Amino acid sequence: MCGIAGIIHKGKSSNVGGEMTAMLQALKHRGPDSTGYAVYSEGRDPKEYIMRIKVAEAEDRAIGHGAGKLMADRVARVDAILEEHGAKVISKEAPVEHALRYILTHDGDTPAMAEHIEEDKGTEILSMGNGLELIKDLGDATVVSDAYGLDEFNGTHGIGHTRMATESDVDIKSAHPYWAFPYNDISVVHNGQITNYWIMRREMERKGHRFQSNCDSELLAVYTAHNLANGVTLEDSLRRSIDEIDGVFTYLVCTKDQLGMAKDTMAAKPLVLYESDDLIAMASEEVAIRAILPHEIDTTDPYDEEVRVWQA
Amino acid sequence: MASVSDAELKSMTQEERVKALGMTTDQLTGRSMYMEFDPDATERFAYPWAPDVDFNKRTELDCDGMTATEVNSSMRDLMAEGFGTIVLKNPRGMHSLGVGVLNKLNLIIEGSTGYFAVGLIDGPNVRINGRVGWSCGENMMSGTVMIEKNAGSTFGAAMRGGDLVCRGSVGSRTGIDQKGGTIIVGGDTGALSGFMMQRGRMVVCGNAGKNLGDSMYDGTIYVGGEIKSLGVDAVEEELTELDRAWLTRKLSQYGMMPDGGVDNYTKVVAGKMLWNYDNLEPNEKKLIL
Numbered sequence: 244m245c246g247i248a249g250i251i252h253k254g255k256s257s258n259v260g261g262e263m264t265a266m267l268q269a270l271k272h273r274g275p276d277s278t279g280y281a282v283y284s285e286g287r288d289p290k291e292y293i294m295r296i297k298v299a300e301a302e303d304r305a306i307g308h309g310a311g312k313l314m315a316d317r318v319a320r321v322d323a324i325l326e327e328h329g330a331k332v333i334s335k336e337a338p339v340e341h342a343l344r345y346i347l348t349h350d351g352d353t354p355a356m357a358e359h360i361e362e363d364k365g366t367e368i369l370s371m372g373n374g375l376e377l378i379k380d381l382g383d384a385t386v387v388s389d390a391y392g393l394d395e396f397n398g399t400h401g402i403g404h405t406r407m408a409t410e411s412d413v414d415i416k417s418a419h420p421y422w423a424f425p426y427n428d429i430s431v432v433h434n435g436q437i438t439n440y441w442i443m444r445r446e447m448e449r450k451g452h453r454f455q456s457n458c459d460s461e462l463l464a465v466y467t468a469h470n471l472a473n474g475v476t477l478e479d480s481l482r483r484s485i486d487e488i489d490g491v492f493t494y495l496v497c498t499k500d501q502l503g504m505a506k507d508t509m510a511a512k513p514l515v516l517y518e519s520d521d522l523i524a525m526a527s528e529e530v531a532i533r534a535i536l537p538h539e540i541d542t543t544d545p546y547d548e549e550v551r552v553w554q555a
Numbered sequence: 556m557a558s559v560s561d562a563e564l565k566s567m568t569q570e571e572r573v574k575a576l577g578m579t580t581d582q583l584t585g586r587s588m589y590m591e592f593d594p595d596a597t598e599r600f601a602y603p604w605a606p607d608v609d610f611n612k613r614t615e616l617d618c619d620g621m622t623a624t625e626v627n628s629s630m631r632d633l634m635a636e637g638f639g640t641i642v643l644k645n646p647r648g649m650h651s652l653g654v655g656v657l658n659k660l661n662l663i664i665e666g667s668t669g670y671f672a673v674g675l676i677d678g679p680n681v682r683i684n685g686r687v688g689w690s691c692g693e694n695m696m697s698g699t700v701m702i703e704k705n706a707g708s709t710f711g712a713a714m715r716g717g718d719l720v721c722r723g724s725v726g727s728r729t730g731i732d733q734k735g736g737t738i739i740v741g742g743d744t745g746a747l748s749g750f751m752m753q754r755g756r757m758v759v760c761g762n763a764g765k766n767l768g769d770s771m772y773d774g775t776i777y778v779g780g781e782i783k784s785l786g787v788d789a790v791e792e793e794l795t796e797l798d799r800a801w802l803t804r805k806l807s808q809y810g811m812m813p814d815g816g817v818d819n820y821t822k823v824v825a826g827k828m829l830w831n832y833d834n835l836e837p838n839e840k841k842l843i844l
Contacts, residue, residue, distance in 0.1 A: 510708065510727040510746055513689060529648035529688055530669050537647055539666055542686050544707050544726035546764060547746040 244407045245419075245434045246270030247514075248526040249495045250535075251400035251502040251553050255521070256285055260388070260396025262535050263403045266526055267384035269534040273527060274407030277418035278387045279379030281430035281497055282401035283555075287373055290348050291333070292427075295369040295377050296321060296360070299341040300414045303365060314341060317366050328356040338391045342369070342380070342415075354425035358453075361424075367416060367455055372428035374398070374499050379418040399555040400502050402495045404432040410459060417458040420497075423468030424453060428499040431467060433460035434527060435492030435512045443488065463494050471498070481505040481550040495525070503552040510547035517542045523553050570828065605658035605678075608639035619645040623652060634660060648688065653681060670707075673700055676717075689726070692719040695736070701809065708745065711738045714755065720809050727764065730757045733774060741811055747786065749776045749823070758802065760813060768823045776823040777802060779813060790826040798822055 248266040250259060259282050267278055298317040304310045321343075325332060330349040337343045349356065357368055370377030378391045384405065388394055404419035411417040423429035437443070437459040444454060444462055452465045466488070470480035477496060481503050484494075493512035496503045504525060506514060515529045517540055524532045529542055545551065559575045567575060614633055618626050626643065630653070633641055640661040646652055650669035653662055653676065660679035664672070667685030674693040681700040689707040692700050697717040708726030711719045716736040724742030728750055735755040746764035749757055752771040762780035769786020776789075777798070785791070794817075802817040 508746075513707065515688070515707070528650075528669055529667060529686065530650065531648075533647040533667070537645075539685060541704060542667070543705050543724070544745070547727055 244273045246273030246405040246527040246531070247402070247419075247432045247434045247493065247495055248404075248524075248531050249400075249402040249432075249497070249502055249504070250522070250524045251555055253521050253523075253553075253555065256397050256399055258394075258396070259283070259398040259401045260393035263401050264384045264388040264393055265534040266524070266531040267403045267405050269531040270405045270527060271383045274405045275383055276408045276413045277379060277381045277406045277415070278384045279377070279404045279406070279419045279432070280387070280393060280401060281370065281375060281377045281403070281420040281422075281432070282393070282396050282398050283374040283428070283497060283499065284376070284396070284398040285374065288348070289373060290350055292345075292347055292349060292353070292371055292373065293376055294345040294347060294371045295342065296345070297342045297367050297369055297415050298365060300365075300416065301381060302414070304341060311340070313365070317363060318343065320363060321360055321366060324356065324359050328352075328359065330356065339380070342378075342391075344376070353427070357425040361453070361455075368422070368424065370422040370430065371425070372499065375422070375428040375430060375497070377420055377422050377430055379404075379415055379420065381413065381415070381418070399500070400497060402430060402432045402497050402502065404434075410436070411457045416456045419458075419460055421458075421461045421464035423464045423471070424455075426468045426472055428497075429464070429468055429471060430497045431460065431464040431494060433463050433492055433494040435490055435494070435507065437462055437488055437490040437492060439489040459490075460494075463488070463492075463496075467496050477501055477503045478550060478552045481552070485548050485550070493527075500555045501552055502555070503550070504545065505550045506545050506547060508548050510545075514545055515542050516545055516551075602657050602677075606634045607637065608634055608659060609637050610639035610659075610661055612638045613640035613642070614638045615642040615644055617644045618647070618649055618652075623649050626652060627654060630656070630662075634658065646685070650688070653679070667704070676700075686723070687721075691721075692717075695719060697736075705742070706740075710740070710744075711736070711757075714738065716755075718805075718809075720811075722811070724761065729759075730755070730776075733757065737805060739805065739809060739811065743780070746783075749774070749789070750786065752776070752825075756801075758805065760806075760811060768825070770829060771825045772827075772829075773825050777817075778821045778823065779817070779819070782821060782823070785823065788826045788829045789823050792822045792824045794818070794820060794822050 298314045330347045333346040380387045420430040420432045440459040447465045491511035492507045493514045513527050516525045642663045646666040648669045651671045652668045653673040655675045656679045657677045662681045664683040669688040672687045672691045677696040679698045683702045686704040687706045690709045693712045696715045699718045702721040705723035706721045706725040710725040710729045713732040714736045715734045718737045720739040722741040725744050727745030729744045729748040730738045731750045733752045733755045738757040740759045743761035744759045747766045749768040752774040755774050757776045760779040763778045763782045765783040766786035768789030806812040
C-alpha cells in the first residue's frame with residue numbers, strides 16, 4: 244500500500260524533520276517496513292555538499308563479529324576515494340553504525356566521484372547535494388527519527404515515505420525516497436506499481452543510468468533525473484511521465500527549491516492536498532496532514548493526470 | 556441463435572452480433588428500482604435489536620486521543636442509553652467513523668474524516684461539517700449523509716439506498732458499483748464515475764471526468780456541467796419531464812438547485828450493449844467481448 248507525504252514552506256524554514264515525522268507516523272498503518280525522508284535545508288555554498296551514505300544492509304550486519312570490520316573497511320575506502328578526488332571533508336558523523344553523514348567541499352567532477360564510491364556494491368550514496376539530506380531505514384517514523392535526530396532538522400521542504408514492501412525486499416536499498424543519482428538535490432517518493440518497469444529500466448540503462456535496487460519506484464527517480472539533466476522542466480517531466488510510464492502511481496518529486504506531484508491516468512492511488520499562502524502539505528491520507536495542522540482546514544483530492552509544482 | 560454460423564457472426568456489426576447471440580433483449584426497461592419511503596411501512600425499516608433513541612436527547616463525544624474503534628463503541632453505548640443526537644468533535648481525519656450504524660440517529664461530525672466514513676449505515680441522518688476521505692458511505696443502505704466540503708474517491712461505492720450528498724467536489728470513481736439510492740455532488744467528479752453502476756441515481760452539478768458511466772448496467776447519471784468523455788456503453792438520453800421534476804425536487808430538498816434550473820442537465824444511461832443479466836454465461840460471449 245505505502246504512504247507518501249510532502250510539505251513545502253514558501254520563503255521560510257521550519258522544523259521540517261519534526262513535521263515529516265508526525266505525518267509519516269500517522270501513515271504507519273499504510274506500511275511499517277521502512278520509513279524514509281528527503282529533507283532540504285536552505286542553500287549553502289555551491290561547492291559544499293552534504294553526502295549521506297549507507298555501508299551495510301541488515302543482512303550484512305547479521306553476520307556477527309565481522310560486520311564491524313566490514314563496515315569500517317567500506318568507510319575507509321570511501322574516505323580514500325574522497326581524498327583521491329580532491330574532496331575536503333569538513334565533518335563526518337555516524338548517527339548509526341551503518342550510515343554516515345559527510346559535509347565536504349569538492350571542486351571537481353562530482354558525478355565521477357559518486358560513481359567511484361558506488362563501485363563497491365555494499366556502499367550506496369543515499370543522497371548528495373547542497374540542500375538535500377536523504378535518510379531511510381527499517382522501522383517506523385519515530386524509530387528512524389530518533390536514530391538519526393530528525394526532530395531537530397530545520398529546512399524549507401521535504402518528502403517522506405512509509406513502505407509496505409510488495410515487489411522487492413525489506414531493506415534500505417529498496418526503501419524510499421530515492422535520490423536521482425548522480426544529480427544533486429533531486430529525490431522521489433512513490434505510491435503504486437509501475438507495469439512497464441523493465442522496459443523503461445532497460446531504456447534508462449542503455450542511456451547510461453545505474454539502478455541500485457529492483458524496486459520499481461527507483462525508475463521514477465532515474466527517469467526524472469534523466470529528464471532534468473536534459474533540460475526538461477520538473478513540470479514537463481511530471482507530465483511526460485503520465486504518458487510514458489504505465490501503471491497506477493502517485494509520486495512526489497523534490498528539487499533544491501521545488502516540490503512536484505503527479506497522478507496517473509487511473510487516479511487509483513490517493514493523495515490529499517492542503518494549500519495555504521505559506522504552506523502546502525500533501526499526504527496519502529488526511530490524517531497525516533491533521534497530525535501537523537489539527538485545526539479545521541480545507542483539503543482536496545487531485546484528479547487523474549493532475550500535475551502540480553510548488554516553489555519554496 | 557443456434558442457426559447463426561461463424562461466418563455470419565463475423566460479418567455482423569457488434570450490435571447485430573449481440574442480438575443474434577441472445578445476449579440482450581429490447582425489453583430491458585423498468586428494471587431500475589427506486590423506492591420512495593412509505594410512512595406506513597416504518598416498522599420494516601428498523602431492526603428488532605435497534606435501540607429506541609430520542610432525537611431530543613443530545614450528547615457530544617470528543618474524539619481527541621481516541622481510536623476509531625473506541626469512538627464507534629462509545630457511540631453504540633450512547634445509543635443504547637437512548638441518545639438520538641450525537642455530535643463528534645475533533646475527528647481530525649480519523650478513519651471509519653460512524654460505520655455500521657443500523658438505527659435512527661442524528662449524527663453530526665464537526666470536522667473532517669478519513670476513509671470509510673459512515674459506511675454500511677442503515678438509517679441515520681448524518682451531517683459532516685468538513686471533508687471526507689475515500690469510500691464515504693460505502694454500501695450505505697438507507698438514511699441521509701450531507702457533507703459540507705469535498706470528498707475523496709469511491710464516494711458512495713456499492714451504495715444501496717438513501718441519499719449521499721456532498722456540497723463540494725469529489726474524487727474519482729464516484730458511485731462505483733452503485734446499486735441504489737441517490738448520490739448528489741455539488742461540484743465536480745473525477746474519472747470513471749458511475750463505473751459498473753447497477754441501480755440508483757447520481758447527480759453531478761459540476762463537471763464529470765473521463766469515462767463517465769463506464770460499463771454501467773443500469774441507473775441514471777445527471778450532469779450539470781461538461782462531461783470529459785463517456786465510458787464504454789454509456790449513452791446520452793433526453794431529459795424527460797419526470798427527470799426534470801425529480802431533479803428539481805431532489806436538488807431543492809438539499810438547497811442545491813442551480814440558478815439556471817436543470818433543463819441543461821445531461822442524462823446518461825446504460826446503452827445495454829454489454830447487458831448479460833438475463834442470460835446464462837454462453838461460450839459465445841467470448842466472440843463479442
